[in-house]
Amino acid sequence: MTTKYDRVYNFSAGPSMLPLEVLEKVQASLLNYEGSGQSVMEMSHRSKEFKKIAEDAEANLRKLMDIPDNYKVLFLQGGGTLQFSMVPLNLLRNSKKADYIVTGTWAKKAYKEAVKFGDIKVVASSEDDTFTWIPKVKKEDFRPDADYVYFTDNNTIYGTEYNYVPETGDIPLVSDMSSNILSRKVDVSKFGLIWAGAQKNVAPAGVTIVIVREDLIGHADASVPTYLDYKIHADNDSMYNTPPCFSIYVAGEVFKYLLEKGGIEAQQKANEEKAALLYDAIDSSKLFQSPVAKEDRSLMNVVFVTGDADLDKKFVAEAKAEGLINLAGHRSIGGMRASIYNAMPKEGVEKLIAFMKKFEAENAK
Numbered sequence: 119m120t121t122k123y124d125r126v127y128n129f130s131a132g133p134s135m136l137p138l139e140v141l142e143k144v145q146a147s148l149l150n151y152e153g154s155g156q157s158v159m160e161m162s163h164r165s166k167e168f169k170k171i172a173e174d175a176e177a178n179l180r181k182l183m184d185i186p187d188n189y190k191v192l193f194l195q196g197g198g199t200l201q202f203s204m205v206p207l208n209l210l211r212n213s214k215k216a217d218y219i220v221t222g223t224w225a226k227k228a229y230k231e232a233v234k235f236g237d238i239k240v241v242a243s244s245e246d247d248t249f250t251w252i253p254k255v256k257k258e259d260f261r262p263d264a265d266y267v268y269f270t271d272n273n274t275i276y277g278t279e280y281n282y283v284p285e286t287g288d289i290p291l292v293s294d295m296s297s298n299i300l301s302r303k304v305d306v307s308k309f310g311l312i313w314a315g316a317q318k319n320v321a322p323a324g325v326t327i328v329i330v331r332e333d334l335i336g337h338a339d340a341s342v343p344t345y346l347d348y349k350i351h352a353d354n355d356s357m358y359n360t361p362p363c364f365s366i367y368v369a370g371e372v373f374k375y376l377l378e379k380g381g382i383e384a385q386q387k388a389n390e391e392k393a394a395l396l397y398d399a400i401d402s403s404k405l406f407q408s409p410v411a412k413e414d415r416s417l418m419n420v421v422f423v424t425g426d427a428d429l430d431k432k433f434v435a436e437a438k439a440e441g442l443i444n445l446a447g448h449r450s451i452g453g454m455r456a457s458i459y460n461a462m463p464k465e466g467v468e469k470l471i472a473f474m475k476k477f478e479a480e481n482a483k
């Protein structure tokens with residue numbers, strides 16, 4: 119792959135790599151999409167061509183994730199960040215209480231935003247240990263009258279991921295899956311709402327996917343801005359206003375590609391294989407360590423350190439020279455982070471491991 123177009127292995131947390139086959143298909147249709155004489159970028163969102171693109175994208179996502187019929191699938195704008203406010207604005211509908219599990223920067227941002235709109239409680243947090251593990255919460259930890267429980271399924275910055283679905287009884291469960299949607303099997307029926315910005319594991323930036331149980335929409339206060347009400351988007355098939363057409367189109371191509379390659383099951387197997395290779399390399403190294411509790415390690419974002427900030431910088435710079443780019447940890451924690459989303463080929467991980475071994479030999483203390 120690197121030889122054909124001189125492409126790098128991009129370990130960025132997002133925007134991140136897309137499958138090469140999808141990029142090639144998009145490129146081939148860029149000037150004239152399926153005989154329409156135009157690019158999808160230039161197409162009316164009300165045209166019959168785009169209508170089919172959007173309908174197919176939704177149908178294929180439903181197939182991939184086995185989304186039950188009583189859930190709406192929305193394609194919105196505003197990034198993941200807008201969901202930090204849309205979720206409370208729509209779901210704080212009875213007691214105006216919600217319980218949040220805080221496992222990292224994104225969960226904390228979601229919490230801080232929700233506090234503006236209701237009685238929000240942090241029921242568990244791993245902040246005292248720099249978010250290196252995932253709290254094990256139980257049904258009894260939640261307020262019985264909470265309107266919803268909120269958590270971040272994969273913590274992109276700290277490299278942790280839930281290995282279980284919190285049990286909340288009848289309280290709707292809301293999950294930010296921005297950095298692990300479509301990476302492993304999810305039982306959608308356990309959730310009230312799942313949302314994900316597309317630019318980590320699905321498509322170019324610009325579209326946010328919201329999967330929401332029907333009975334949870336239509337309760338927003340009259341003062342909620344029209345665009346921020348899920349119901350307006352559900353009633354208009356995500357075409358209340360101009361949607362992010364090109365991002366939806368590429369997302370749709372990624373969905374088709376995943377289905378052709380054996381669906382989520384095959385992708386999960388590949389992801390588990392890639393992550394195991396990389397964590398084994400870290401655990402068997404004398405130079406690199408993982409700060410993350412073993413049972414909570416993310417399949418998507420692999421965080422590791424040498425314990426020496428200057429050596430970490432040297433590693434990131436030398437890796438870049440080898441075509442292994444964006445390996446620096448998030449600016450808030452330093453160290454290294456290899457984001458190995460769906461589209462990162464196994465060869466990219468193998469090249470990284472070979473480079474880590476070479477670097478270790480050259481920098482042994």
Ligand SMILES: *Cc1c(COP(=O)(O)O)cnc(C)c1O
Binds near residue numbers: 270296297315
């Ligand atoms: C990237 C990310 C976000 C924020 O997404 P934006 O589209 O940049 O607003 C939120 N949550 C998680 C888990 C993320 O990884």
